[in-house]
Amino acid sequence: MFLIMKRLFSFLLIAIVLNSCSEYQKVLKNEDVKAKYDMAEKFYDEGDFKRANRLLEQIAPKYIGKPQGERVMFFLADSYFQTRDYNMAGYQFERFLKSYPKSDKAAEAAFYGAKSYYELSPNYSLDQTDTDKALVKLQNFINTHPDSEYLVEANIMAKELTTKKERKSFEIAKQFNTIGEFDYTFLTPAVTAFDNFISDNPGSVYREDALYYKFDAATNLALNSYEFLKKERLNDAKDAYLSFVKYFPESKYLKEANKTLEKLEKELQNYSK
Template sequence: MFLKMRSLFVIVIFSLFFLVSCNEYQKVLKNTDVKAKYDLAEKYYNEGDYKRAKRLFEQIAPKYVGKPQGERVMFFFANSYFQSGDYYLSGYQFERFIKSYSQSDKLQEAVYLEAKSYYELSPKYSLDQTDTDKALSRLQNFINTYPESEFFEDANAMAQELTIKKQKKEIEIAKQFDKLGEFNFPILVSAIAALDNFIGDNPGSVYREDAFFYRLKAAMNLAQNSITSRQPERYQEAREYYNALMKSYPETKFLKKAESFNDKIKKELNEVEETLTK
């Protein structure tokens, strides 16, 4: 019985505290006293109540432009958006802070959090990667500018993750070109060109082996479906792509399929040689 009464007492006290807090927030929110808004906003910020804090900072931020407290207000305002998960607005507000307070002690952290805001907005690889590009640009800027920063390793890891995501999108587009090219040969030429570029531009990519194989596959499709007069040249090109794959990845995961392509290449080129010697 005592425990039940004690629990009920705690609930009542908590409810009263919550109501007082809500009343205080609503009262200050409607008030014109900027100092009161500032004090309560900072109180909420320090307590981790970022949703209430950002609402108050939003109201007072214009009032502190050009004033000594302006830098502090703008940083807290931007970070309140970030901590609340509102990454579009945190990215925007941190960008404003960086432009307005280029000598701030908080500049490094602001540059990092602006980049991380766009990192959080980066969608899965199959969608538009505009925010990924923004994040990579800002992360690279941070990495280049602050190599000794405490945030450096985290920024570098985020940049690597987003780079792999971009590479995955590129390789999937090239694979789609290859698939469509089975019925549209000019697309096969585009697939080969795209994979050539991918291999050249991404020497350390986790998808590089895939690019080597799908370039070979596209070249085989092109050779098999070409007019007779163009087949020797295109099978020869396919053989070069096979050799390149095996040189870079002698134990490739695509070994069985690659070997079957090579057998086909040998057979076709031998037939051409026999025809020429007759």
């Protein structure tokens, strides 16, 4: 008996799904805008954002300037976001804000528009155009909606993206230093890149690493310099060490840095006589 009831339930479920699909296709193909609106709203409320999106795409132009236009445009933008089409979501949320800047949904649209670009932000090693867009959008949202329920999440995302950009800058400087082990001409741009990074990102999580690797690059540059440049560069390297230990006296790099300093001191003795 249980098996029979289970099969009947399965058949009934299949019939409902097929009927729903048939009704959806019928509404999708006809010209009744109101029927499409009602079905799109039904699918949206049920969380079926893919089917809601197709209907909303069709009817959105019909509702421009009408009372329901605000609702339709927001649903359309959000349905793109919910189906992970973040390019279109970002674009549609921007359109919504331009069309309805005083909407009750303005803060939510600004947040999810920014989050769309956040979702598009790639690995730190790739082009960071979308990361820059996301940071601008997030900062605008934070400045404009300081009391929003989304503020905490917006700050977390902004911090994550900022750290990602910092890592890209740090890795570029570090790459110069790595190549400098084989080609000394890269050591000068390595030191400059670390200097720029430290100056531009005073609160970065990579500050300790940058200060240490600047010292490392400056030391290698000094030890491999022409004689007439050597003394000055040895002193520059020592200054880099002093700056490093000033800010990170218990650094994970301290043991290695102290060994390197001994080499510097030994070389500098040649100029104290």
